[in-house]
Amino acid sequence: MKGIGKGLVSLMVLMGALWFGTNNVHAQDESIQDSAFTFFNGAARMADSTAPDQYSARMANDNTGWNIQYMNWDFSHLKPGTLYDVYVKVKVKHAASNPSGDAFKIGVYDITDQNFTISEQTITASETEDNVWTDVKIGMFKPNASVNWLSFYVSGTANLTQISDIYVDAFIFIEHETYTIEDNLFFKFNDAAAVVDPMAVDNSAIRMNLHASKAGEIELGNFDGRYVRLSGL
Numbered sequence: 001m002k003g004i005g006k007g008l009v010s011l012m013v014l015m016g017a018l019w020f021g022t023n024n025v026h027a028q029d030e031s032i033q034d035s036a037f038t039f040f041n042g043a044a045r046m047a048d049s050t051a052p053d054q055y056s057a058r059m060a061n062d063n064t065g066w067n068i069q070y071m072n073w074d075f076s077h078l079k080p081g082t083l084y085d086v087y088v089k090v091k092v093k094h095a096a097s098n099p100s101g102d103a104f105k106i107g108v109y110d111i112t113d114q115n116f117t118i119s120e121q122t123i124t125a126s127e128t129e130d131n132v133w134t135d136v137k138i139g140m141f142k143p144n145a146s147v148n149w150l151s152f153y154v155s156g157t158a159n160l161t162q163i164s165d166i167y168v169d170a171f172i173f174i175e176h177e178t179y180t181i182e183d184n185l186f187f188k189f190n191d192a193a194a195v196v197d198p199m200a201v202d203n204s205a206i207r208m209n210l211h212a213s214k215a216g217e218i219e220l221g222n223f224d225g226r227y228v229r230l231s232g233l
């Protein structure tokens, strides 16, 4: 951007902020419950008074299999071509007070094409809480007219002495929403100031002087307990 050479930075705001949508109610949101899961290596569905629907799937974390899967090819129950955020509601049991190593892995695999639809990610033990249900984001998914078989999976990590059990309540699809937060809603600190900026979509931006004695700061308010702050150097 042109102003950077003069120690100035213009911030154009095209901010797609993403929230965990667990409290949102949306007609196209959907939970796939454990009754629709496929199990391997001894994983099983069982009564669970801590799960919202009183059932969850459990696996012992003594192997690295993709032991809990939701496999399907027909996603016509979702809006075709619409982006969804996909979460899995997971709970783990700590076998040590400060467990180490990996807790579990998640991903989406295209069984037909034999490649990942959503790359696998590993959740480490230190990121987890003992016996607390958590919605973990797997990634974004756009259902289409494909007839490929997909597997939404949770795998073990063979880390029994640290994380002994992995529970899955549901895979959750929430229609993706993008937020644009324009600069008129920002909180400005030090020398950060509103300027006319023809490069910005709305012709307006916030500028801060990086060479000032106190560098500027811009904060995107406090939305639902979350905020983003940009600081000068």
Ligand SMILES: [Ca+2]
Binding pocket: 033, 034, 051, 052, 053, 054, 055, 056, 057, 168, 169, 170
């Ligand atoms: Ca359940």
